[in-house]
Amino acid sequence: MAKIKIPPVLRPSVGGEKEVQADGADVGAVLRALAEQHPATQQQLFGADGSLNRYVNVYLNDEDVRVLDGLDTTVGESDTLVILPAMAGGGA
């Protein structure tokens, strides 16, 4: 099972957890498994056509999946996925 690090804005959708686990052979499968466990994340991660929303960055360990094979990137048991939407807070 891969680890998924959840950004602050998505934590309310996964019961407040900072890290969850989900099964899947590739990035797409892991994220779809996450969305099944926590349906509130579905709309935040995926567009209506099932593709990853452009404003959500996903990293396999420290590498952006956009420069790997995107949602088809193979995920191993000990891998960590980082979900990262942009943040703009400046402490105003």
Added chain:
Amino acid sequence: MSPSGAEVIRKIRSEVEEVDPSEVKAALNGNGNSGVVLLDVRESEEWDAGHIPGAKHVARGYLESRVEGAIGSDRSQRVVIYCASGQRSALAANTLKNLLGYENVASMNGGITLWKDRGYEVEKPVVLTPQQRDRYSRHLLVPEIGLEGQTKLLNAKVLLLGAGGLGSPTALYLAAAGVGTLGVVDDDEVDLSNLQRQVIHTTDRIGTPKVDSAEIAINGINPDVNVVKYKTRLDASNIMEIIEGYDVIVDGVDNFPTRYLLNDATVRLDIPVVSASILGFDGQLSVFAPHDGPCYRCLYPVPPPAELAPSCGANGVLGVLPGTMGLLQATEVVKLIIGAGEPLIGRLLLYEALGATFTELKVRRDPECPICSIDPSEIDESQLGVFPDYEAFCAAAG
């Protein structure tokens, strides 16, 4: 009978290639990197009194032992040596050529005296006052900073976007470090609810414009710092005018439209941005150095919709967190100015305070980035400062 000193010098000068200052100037102006190494062989006091910009310095007495450290060991590179009048430089050229094997060496005729007579540019290094030597003594002791680094800091111009959570600690520490000019952009006034984290402001300055309050604190720490105040919001109409001429920009703004606007303008003007953002217990930090690494749009091509982009005002933030992230920003600013270490270019640092964890992610340049994949020299002058309507762009993306 042994020859006189004057005869030896005459003989050496007749054997060494001599070039006129005008040729040296033309070679240096040819392009940013002309391939010519300019070497000043005068004494340290003479160097300190003024030298040709871009020159390396090794006093003639240390030539054999230190020249490789100053100009490198490539024997085929073009080296032009100068002194005050052209005499010591001819002797040094002789040494470099005949003893050290540098093949392409010349001496500048007339030295820096003739260079100055022609009205060419001379750079005068900052000479620290005794007070400054004391104030910055802990910097002067660090080999990576020293007098050269401190001089760079004193000559540096840094623009802070926002005198809020992130801008407060950054401004205070950059002021203490001796950054010569600090620009501060903020249109807000100090509010009681700011003081949980915006440590540059004080209770007795509630209601004061933040730029004024910041100026008081900055000059309270270090009166050397020239504070340039912009009591305004950064927008498409004023950004080019405000940011031009700054060496580094510290981005601590609280909204996406300004972050994208800033990115595009800084890529066009080739100004590095040290960017941080915070929310709750989480912070992000990266350095966007145009064309050396990715830009903000490479990392975040599209802003998130409003429900995924809450502000600190709406969702709250740990008061200490902007301190942590702001000081990481200040550190990156100092590194960029003094040219030390590995700046956080092409890397995104995530800090999660509750877990006390740091995560580093790679950020790649997007070869199809609409902004930084274009050569700025190919951008027409009339395009500079012209931006689409960012508010609408971000609202539409949401």
